Amino acid sequence: MHGRGRGVVGPMGRGRLMPNKQNLRVVECKPQPCVVSVEGLSSSTTDAQLKSLLMSVGPIQSLQMLPQQRKAIAKFKEPAHALAFQQKFHRHMIDLSHINVALIVE
Secondary structure (H helix, E strand, O other): OOOOOOOOOOOOOOOOOOOOOOOOOOOOOOOOOOEEEEEOOOOOOOHHHHHHHHHOOOOEEEEEEEHHHOEEEEEEOOHHHHHHHHHHHOOOEEOOEEOEEEEEOO
């Protein structure tokens, strides 16, 4: 008599991969991006406003405003701060413009 879910156990078991020494993989740590691109800025957004927004997440190394492209490139000191800024401010509204924040891998 077969119970529910107790058929013949094949090489896959019951579908779950249990961690053992054979199936553990070494994952290479790729360099995490510290640079963010902020696009869609309003022409009235100042570098002081943007710097204040960036510093609210963590210390930055540099900020380059590109007003003709309505864009800015900022470099954080820590990758975690770049990620936090992207998660917090992507599609955020500043000066009646929705900004797009993307991480840039150097």
